[in-house]
Structure formats: C-alpha cells, structure tokens
Amino acid sequence: MTIRSIPFGKPWVTDEDRQAVMQVLQGDVLTHGPQAKAFEAEFAQFMGGDAYCVSLSSGMAALHLAYWQLGIGAGDQVIVTAQTHIATAHAVEVVGAQPVFVDCDSATGNIDPSRIERLITPRTKAIGLVHFLGIPCNMDAILEIASRHGLQVIEDCALAIGTRYKSTHVGLLGDAGIFSFYPVKHITTGDGGMFVSRHKELADKVSKARGFGVDRTFSERTIPGMYDVPTLGINYRLSDINAALGRGQLKRIDEILRRRRANFTRLKNAFKNIPYTCVLDSNSDALTSSHYCLSVVLSGPLASKRNQIVPLLNQAGIGTSVYYPQPVPRMTYYRQKYGYKTGEYPNAEKISDCSIALPVGPHLDEQDLEYIGQVFAQVVKETNQ
C-alpha cells in the first residue's frame, strides 16, 4: 500500500473566502462592523427557529458570557458532563461556581440523564452539556429534569453545527447554546464563536457584555466617541476580518455536512469487520449528528493498546486525535481542587483512555476512507498477534 497523507483536520478556505477577507482589509471598518452583524443574521437563518445570535471571539468566550449573563456565580453548582472539552467546565469555574461532574453514556459519549438527578442539591442552578462529537444529547430527558428542578440548560455545541434534535437545531433547545469556529471545526473564522438563544433579552445582555457593557455601538453614536456604560462588560467581539471568513464558510455548510455524513457512513462500515472496536454514534434516526469525527472505542485485548496503535496509524500517514484526553474531573486542575476517585466516571474514562478519533472532514476522498479502514484492520491484526 502506498502511504497517504491524511490530516485529522484541515480548514477548507477558498479563493472566495480569501477575497472576502481582503475586501474587509481594504476598507476602514475592521471590527464591530457590518460583517459581524451579517454573520450573525446568516447563522440565525441557518439554525432556523427563533435564534438570536451574538458573534464572539471564541467558543470559550461564549460559554463564559452564557454563565455570567444567566447570573450563575459564587455558591452555585452546575451539573457538567465529565466527557467534554475543558472549556465546558472552565466556564463554570471562571464565574466562581462549582462544576459537579456526571458520567456519560457509553454508546454516544453524551451526558447520561439517568445519573443527573441524584447530583442535584439546593445549590444546583444549571446543567452544562455537550453534544459530543456532534451527536445530539437526549434532550427530552434532560429538559424534563431541568424543568422539574427549575434549572437552566447550557448547550455546548462547539462540535455540533448542523446537529438537530427532532428537527430543532441544537443550541435552541436549552436556555443558551454556544458554537466554536476554531480551525478544525466544521467552519472556521480562525478563532471565533457564537452565542445563541431563543431568549432575546438574554442575547441582548450577552451582546452588551461582549463590548465592555457600553450602551451604544460605534454606528449608534451621534457624537463620535460619546457613550455611557450602564453595566459591567468585557471585550469578546469577533472582528470583521474573522466574520467575513465565517460568512464565506457558512455558505458551504450544507455541502460540508453532506460530505461529512457520507464519509462517516463509509468509514463506519469498514469497522463492522474489525473486532473489538465500537464506533460512537447517534442511536436514533430522529437525531441528526453533524459528524465531527469518527471515534472508535477499543475493547477486549485492544483496550489497553490505544497508545501502541496510534503511532502505527500516524506512521501510515493517518492523522488522529483523542476526544477528549481525560475525563475533565481527572485533569490536574479539577483533580487537585475537588479530588478524583478512579472508576467514578467509568464510561468517560473508557472513552478517554481507549478511543481513537479519525478524520471524516471534506478533505478526505473515497480512497482515503478505504485506506484508513484497511490500515486500521491491518494494525489491529498485528497488535493482536
């Protein structure tokens, strides 16, 4: 077999995208201008429903503002899924609240609703979930618990552009949702993020807070330079340069999602014949994943061999990653602050310690997918001998 070169993630930037960015640079307005506004409107249109969208400098910025503007802070607790990016939990810590971790479901990697209720205390204010790898969470069960206990729901949709739960785009099911446009995501703005909500009042608060809490944007000022500051804020704006790139990318989102779905389906088929492997995936036709990547969980004799297998795949030119490298409560910061008992989050531990994430982005062709399947099967065979 000839060695191929298949990166795990590759931003898809076209000449048209580059021209759009150049056009902004040739003008006078580089930030809080028309591009960011248009990006928000187009993102809202893509999501459908009553989406209010606020463009921001990163997904983490969006999570921080979500908790802050929902009024969650010192003394409060938030139930957070253990299997996620550190940002999902850090946002809770940054506002001074305490994340209380809950294990995930082994088939999807998503928060396990059946384990939430026993963790609720009088201090619990919210549930922070992630649509893991773009697979939608069991929102009916989560929203039912949240409504019974008067909890807010914050959806981390960083990997879930295009993910729909029974036809509603994720991010619009709970109280607030966030997206990330980091380079390996479905679409990129370099760095960037989007806050979304069905609640206009909350989106307005987030919009004010992202620009120092000033009462008038640049274009709303009758006397240049004059404004007042009625509330506390920060600077988390997305520049017009980044927003122009995002607008170009968003135009191709349907094509991106279609290609990811086809690539995922093709690659998943290859794993049917590879023993001791299980692909994390959505388990219902009513739920649409955005197919961020294909994560294979190894079991039986392969379970302890992940770190042996990955270098062999990489040497064969196959880019891989791990989503995510540790259950969040096992990361040093959280372990030292709150303690950690091995075996407390068995499903999250299994996914962190025994899984390999493979690429399914639009940069892959049919030969790449066939190659990944063949090399993986061969590597497993050799590792098992």
Ligand SMILES: Cc1ncc(COP(=O)(O)O)c(C=O)c1O
């Ligand atoms: C699930 C999840 N949430 C949040 C983030 C943070 O997004 P950003 O890098 O845009 O701050 C990431 C990673 O980038 C992520 O994977």
